[in-house]
Amino acid sequence: xxxxLEGQARPIRLADIAKAAGVSHGTASNVFSRPEIVRAEVRxxxxxxxxxxGYAGPDPKGRLLRAGKVNAIGVATxxxxxxxxxxxxxxxxxxxxxxACDATGAGIALVSAANxxxxxxxIQSALVDGFILFCIEGGSRLVDLTRERRLPFVALELGFQxxxxxxxxxxNVAGARLAARHLAELGHRRFAxxxxxxxxxxxxxxxxxxxxxxxxxxxxxxxxxxxxxLARFGIDTTKIPVYETENEEKSTRAGLEAIFAKDEPPTAxxxxxxxxxxxxxxxxxxxxxxxxxxxxxxxxxxxxDGALCTPALTTIAxxxxxIGRRAAxxxxxxxxxxxxxxxxxxxxxxxxxxxxxxx
Amino acid sequence: xxxxLEGQARPIRLADIAKAAGVSHGTASNVFSRPEIVRAEVRxxxxxxxxxxGYAGPDPKGRLLRAGKVNAIGVATxxxxxxxxxxxxxxxxxxxxxxACDATGAGIALVSAANxxxxxxxIQSALVDGFILFCIEGGSRLVDLTRERRLPFVALELGFQxxxxxxxxxxNVAGARLAARHLAELGHRRFAxxxxxxxxxxxxxxxxxxxxxxxxxxxxxxxxxxxxxLARFGIDTTKIPVYETENEEKSTRAGLEAIFAKDEPPTAxxxxxxxxxxxxxxxxxxxxxxxxxxxxxxxxxxxxDGALCTPALTTIAxxxxxIGRRAAxxxxxxxxxxxxxxxxxxxxxxxxxxxxxxx
DNA sequence: ACTGAAATTTGAATCGATCCAACAAAAATG
DNA sequence: CATTTTTGTTGGATCGATTCAAATTTCAGT
Numbered sequence: 094x095x096x097x098l099e100g101q102a103r104p105i106r107l108a109d110i111a112k113a114a115g116v117s118h119g120t121a122s123n124v125f126s127r128p129e130i131v132r133a134e135v136r137x138x139x140x141x142x143x144x145x146x147g148y149a150g151p152d153p154k155g156r157l158l159r160a161g162k163v164n165a166i167g168v169a170t171x172x173x174x175x176x177x178x179x180x181x182x183x184x185x186x187x188x189x190x191x192x193a194c195d196a197t198g199a200g201i202a203l204v205s206a207a208n209x210x211x212x213x214x215x216i217q218s219a220l221v222d223g224f225i226l227f228c229i230e231g232g233s234r235l236v237d238l239t240r241e242r243r244l245p246f247v248a249l250e251l252g253f254q255x256x257x258x259x260x261x262x263x264x265n266v267a268g269a270r271l272a273a274r275h276l277a278e279l280g281h282r283r284f285a286x287x288x289x290x291x292x293x294x295x296x297x298x299x300x301x302x303x304x305x306x307x308x309x310x311x312x313x314x315x316x317x318x319x320x321x322x323l324a325r326f327g328i329d330t331t332k333i334p335v336y337e338t339e340n341e342e343k344s345t346r347a348g349l350e351a352i353f354a355k356d357e358p359p360t361a362x363x364x365x366x367x368x369x370x371x372x373x374x375x376x377x378x379x380x381x382x383x384x385x386x387x388x389x390x391x392x393x394x395x396x397x398d399g400a401l402c403t404p405a406l407t408t409i410a411x412x413x414x415x416i417g418r419r420a421a422x423x424x425x426x427x428x429x430x431x432x433x434x435x436x437x438x439x440x441x442x443x444x445x446x447x448x449x450x451x452x
Numbered sequence: 453x454x455x456x457l458e459g460q461a462r463p464i465r466l467a468d469i470a471k472a473a474g475v476s477h478g479t480a481s482n483v484f485s486r487p488e489i490v491r492a493e494v495r496x497x498x499x500x501x502x503x504x505x506g507y508a509g510p511d512p513k514g515r516l517l518r519a520g521k522v523n524a525i526g527v528a529t530x531x532x533x534x535x536x537x538x539x540x541x542x543x544x545x546x547x548x549x550x551x552a553c554d555a556t557g558a559g560i561a562l563v564s565a566a567n568x569x570x571x572x573x574x575i576q577s578a579l580v581d582g583f584i585l586f587c588i589e590g591g592s593r594l595v596d597l598t599r600e601r602r603l604p605f606v607a608l609e610l611g612f613q614x615x616x617x618x619x620x621x622x623x624n625v626a627g628a629r630l631a632a633r634h635l636a637e638l639g640h641r642r643f644a645x646x647x648x649x650x651x652x653x654x655x656x657x658x659x660x661x662x663x664x665x666x667x668x669x670x671x672x673x674x675x676x677x678x679x680x681x682l683a684r685f686g687i688d689t690t691k692i693p694v695y696e697t698e699n700e701e702k703s704t705r706a707g708l709e710a711i712f713a714k715d716e717p718p719t720a721x722x723x724x725x726x727x728x729x730x731x732x733x734x735x736x737x738x739x740x741x742x743x744x745x746x747x748x749x750x751x752x753x754x755x756x757d758g759a760l761c762t763p764a765l766t767t768i769a770x771x772x773x774x775i776g777r778r779a780a781x782x783x784x785x786x787x788x789x790x791x792x793x794x795x796x797x798x799x800x801x802x803x804x805x806x807x808x809x810x811x
Numbered sequence: 812a813c814t815g816a817a818a819t820t821t822g823a824a825t826c827g828a829t830c831c832a833a834c835a836a837a838a839a840t841g
Numbered sequence: 842c843a844t845t846t847t848t849g850t851t852g853g854a855t856c857g858a859t860t861c862a863a864a865t866t867t868c869a870g871t
Contacts, residue, residue, distance in 0.1 A: 104602065106827060108827075117850065118827095119850070120850055123849095126829075147602070149600060150600060151828060154516050154520070155828030156827080157513050157517075158828070159829045160828090173550065174553055174554050178546040185537075191532065192534060194533055198565070200562060200574065205559075217509055219512065220579045476822060478822065479821075485858095491820090494819085494820085510858060514856075514857025514858030517828085518826050518858060519858090
């Protein structure tokens, strides 16, 4: 039986129930949070009064202040919220985070703002026990903002070095070497690199100066890995074009145009993300080039889409789900220490790579 | 300059700052929430003290209690949390919700529990201003639980009738008729229906009794739509096999086996979800049947995957994103009224349907 | 110096619960 | 029947902020 005054101005508080039932607020509270210690008769009376008055149950807002624990972990990024549901990499990662949260019954609060001021506010006011940060771009600002909350947090895909911050990343150098070796062993000698950003807001061919001054060490490490390995095969890496993109459609296509406009077009492309690799496959097919007949391509990340496209993408797979799981667990059982983990990667050979054309 | 005691037992409160800076709590509070009304000199002094003591800024937990507004909307389901990132329909819907939330700066809190007791607790303790409910299954329990919170909520995909609950749905009858007409006009006369559940925990051929006793009106309406339209073409709908699945791989495949084991296998399949339709395409192809040569198939929902598979799926598209947007807006600018909206649907003809084989 | 208006600051009240030491009542023990 | 133990109940303190009416200070104008 609901209250007759559904639209009452002030919602009913626990204290109202206590008064109406003629018990102290302490007892009323116990009826809901530790019913077993209240005498059955009293318990039923209070419950009946609550029911009759249309009490919504203890308000979590009140409980929260006392308890301190929100029982939810925040996942933040500088992208719009839809990023979490659109981006294949993010989705797999969220799958891992979800798993860990489901296991402990924790919730997930999605926090975002493309908008700078709102980002600050959203991070400052998010009701969470800790943060997982997707540091796609503008990562350092996100980290700084989060640090101020003095809550536990882990940075994912942190593109830069900062030993004071907990982070989970992958072995970029090793992954890049795996990719490069695979192509070199297939006989390829003319390469091009589709690179992630070395610093914010730049696209175009990267000069050695730019690479040396890299803000993002992840990008730098992948390039270093490619070059180290190719050099072992006697390839002159100074001649390899490295095109910096924003990891999206437009700049990646521009990069491909620029790369294939050169005199000696590559027979193999090293892409620093599956996203770029998939765009490249699309672009190459549209241009009538055969993959891997004319051009081989290796991605980086290991998103599920790579397995489904035609031809299926050879790539360096990160243990994305596992990274998500660990990140969530780091927050959930936070012990105050800074942890930095580096995960291994794996070469997955599929149909987008093949032997270099002889002659 | 951070505090020397990073690991201090008790975090610093606004009151500590106030005392240290020699101002009242009121003023200290204003320094952070309405800095413009405090004298510059005082403001700087308080800020300096805060900085020096390593104050993390006003704790949202405290603010919340006073302010009342969480500025986040909860999205709940009985599926595990990963559902939001895996399921194509959910993802598109979340895209719409994200858009609306981004526009107003609200956050999204994901709430779930496959587990029954946890579901209750999670719904009861979620810090949100309102809920959007994904009523896939066990929807009525979810609605009951949420109603107790006395917060605004909207039910999506609500499979059953309950006029006291705000809900957004689609015109199931109209959509189903569109699908049926399309196939009938292509000359098909032998049909089978891959149906969603009429009640919980049932699979197998549905008898008229089961249909009549349907708990889920959405399923019932779609079937009614199919049958009404087919009847207009003079088709005996009592002969059409209707197989109830759980909208997943196993039961759908079982349904297809059962349907194609019959004497006169259908030339057209009406699937009540794209999920089932896509599974059917896979199954039919594996069996060596040509689509749409041997069998035509129409889905329902309009998820993006339908456009990408081979052959691309003809389907009844719901305005999924728009539903998500509206649901979010209903919560965000809730005015205390119960709203029920029915959205239109659209037939999207792609490659999975073609003329019935003559003779 | 005096006055009234405007700008700041204060401190008590409030938000809605939980916790816990102290107390009371009932039950068990000697 | 007195004493201890067990079980239940009470009400004040607390969680960490915001709000607002009232008090105080500042300042322009005379």
